[in-house]
Amino acid sequence: MTDRLIDAHDGVLADxxxxxxxxxxxxxxxxxxxxxxxxEGKSLAYVTNNAxxxxxxxxxxxxxxxxxxxxxxVFGSALAGAELLAGLVPPGSPVLVVGSEPLAECVRQQGLxxxxxxxxxxxxxxxxxxxxxxxxxxxEAAYAVAAGAVWVATNTDLSIPQxxxxxxxNGTLVAAVAAATGRSPVVAxxxxxxxxxxxxxxxxxxxxxxxxxxxxxxxxGGNRAGMATALVLTGVDSVRTALAARTDxxxxxxxxxLAALYEAYPAITRADGAxxxxxxxxxxxxxxxTITGREDDVDSWRAACAAWWAAHPEATAAVxxxxxxxxx
Numbered sequence: 001m002t003d004r005l006i007d008a009h010d011g012v013l014a015d016x017x018x019x020x021x022x023x024x025x026x027x028x029x030x031x032x033x034x035x036x037x038x039x040e041g042k043s044l045a046y047v048t049n050n051a052x053x054x055x056x057x058x059x060x061x062x063x064x065x066x067x068x069x070x071x072x073x074v075f076g077s078a079l080a081g082a083e084l085l086a087g088l089v090p091p092g093s094p095v096l097v098v099g100s101e102p103l104a105e106c107v108r109q110q111g112l113x114x115x116x117x118x119x120x121x122x123x124x125x126x127x128x129x130x131x132x133x134x135x136x137x138x139x140e141a142a143y144a145v146a147a148g149a150v151w152v153a154t155n156t157d158l159s160i161p162q163x164x165x166x167x168x169x170n171g172t173l174v175a176a177v178a179a180a181t182g183r184s185p186v187v188a189x190x191x192x193x194x195x196x197x198x199x200x201x202x203x204x205x206x207x208x209x210x211x212x213x214x215x216x217x218x219x220x221g222g223n224r225a226g227m228a229t230a231l232v233l234t235g236v237d238s239v240r241t242a243l244a245a246r247t248d249x250x251x252x253x254x255x256x257x258l259a260a261l262y263e264a265y266p267a268i269t270r271a272d273g274a275x276x277x278x279x280x281x282x283x284x285x286x287x288x289x290t291i292t293g294r295e296d297d298v299d300s301w302r303a304a305c306a307a308w309w310a311a312h313p314e315a316t317a318a319v320x321x322x323x324x325x326x327x328x
Contacts, residue, residue, distance in 0.1 A: 005253060005265045009228065011043035011205025012261070013196060016058075018213030018235020019258065020046075021065055027234050031066040033258035040262075044073055045203040047196060047210075049189040049217070051078040051128035051154035051170065054102040075199035077154035077189030081126055082106035083198055084188045085152045089123045096120070096149070098141045099128030103154065118143035127177065127185065128154035129170035138173060142180040151177075155189030190217040193225035200227070211258065213237060215249040228252050232260075239301035243289070243308055244319040250309055256298050266299060268306045275306035282307040288321040295324050 006012075012034075014020060020030050037044045046069065048058065055074035062069035081103070085095065091111045096118060097104040104114050107126060115122050118140045125144045145151045156171035178184055188194040200208045209228045212218020213235025222229040230253040231242055242254060253265060266278045274283045280293025280300040284307050293300035304322065312318050 003264060004262055005209075005230070006040060006042060006261045009042065009207045009209040011045065011200070011203055011208045012037060013045050013047050013199050013205070013208050013210045013222070013227070015212035015214070015218045016046060016048050019211055019232055020062065020067055022235065026065040026067065027257070029257055029259045030234075033261060034067050036262065038068065043203040043205050044068065045199040045205070046074045047190070047199045048074070049077045049155040049157050049195070051076055051081065051103050051189070052100040052130050055079075073203070075195065075202065077195055078103040078106045078128055080195040080198040081128060081152050081154035081188035082110045084186065084194045085124055085126050085150070086110035086112065088150050088152070088186070093123040094120055096122040096125045096140060096144050098125060098133065098137050099154065100130040103128040118147065122149050124150035124152065126152045126154070127170070127174055129160070129173070133173060138176050141177045145177060145183055146181045151183060151185040153185035153187050156187055157189075191220035191224065193221060196221055196225035196227060200225075211255070215241060215245050215251070219251045220249045223248055230255050232258060233298070239298065240322070243301065243305050243322070247314055250305070254298055254302050254305065266302070268302060270306065270310065275303045275310065277303040277306065284308055284311040284320070288323055290323045290325060292325055300324075
């Protein structure tokens, strides 16, 4: 067994939905685990693709759920997008903001000038989600982008969950401008690296651990940022989807919950074509992973992932069959 997982890191970059809360309620044990980070001398930052709510609004929601949160600990794709944009255009450049007022304020804080129309000849367009956006807003963005303006998208989430179901997200609106102009934006939010680097920089974490519940956003983005990644099994993805993950979406750690941050992470050993974790061992034969261990033991899946990933280091969409057997 190794030291506690948290001991190898000086800060945590945590996703929200599926990690801290599920629906209207906090995930059991999550807030206590987050509270403990301060006692351990570790920094905490929340990373979200949301660009329509201010950091204080997100922090207030987290506090209502019992999680420790200050506005300066919340990093949305609005700030990441504005910082990314500031590195692409000179200070004082006119920028067309297609999105929320919090996004516009982030742009102003970077020393850029917010304008309201393509007729103002903006040097750049930054596009983020707002439920108030309409056709005229997208048209202004298209006019400016087609004229050669630098184009940044805060995120490209195709959908957003609403009480009545899934609704079009920023990615859908970005796609409309892309279809009209034939251009593609530079993207700041997950799964790109910019959001994670912004959060780590501002929170002072040099050895950050990215904790998320989605392989295609949290884990992929953390990997692209060159950070350690942990898939927590309280949200969207599962041990089975982790096993079948593409190479660039594979996490460094599998955690049953945030409480596992304070547990020793078992060493994984490889010998004679098998991977062993705790009391579980996994072997690969053709397209099948055979696991000696309990199906409800996360160590079995840690071993399975190690064995399958070693056998398929460059896999893009391989889905193995899984077979369990009991030890002799």
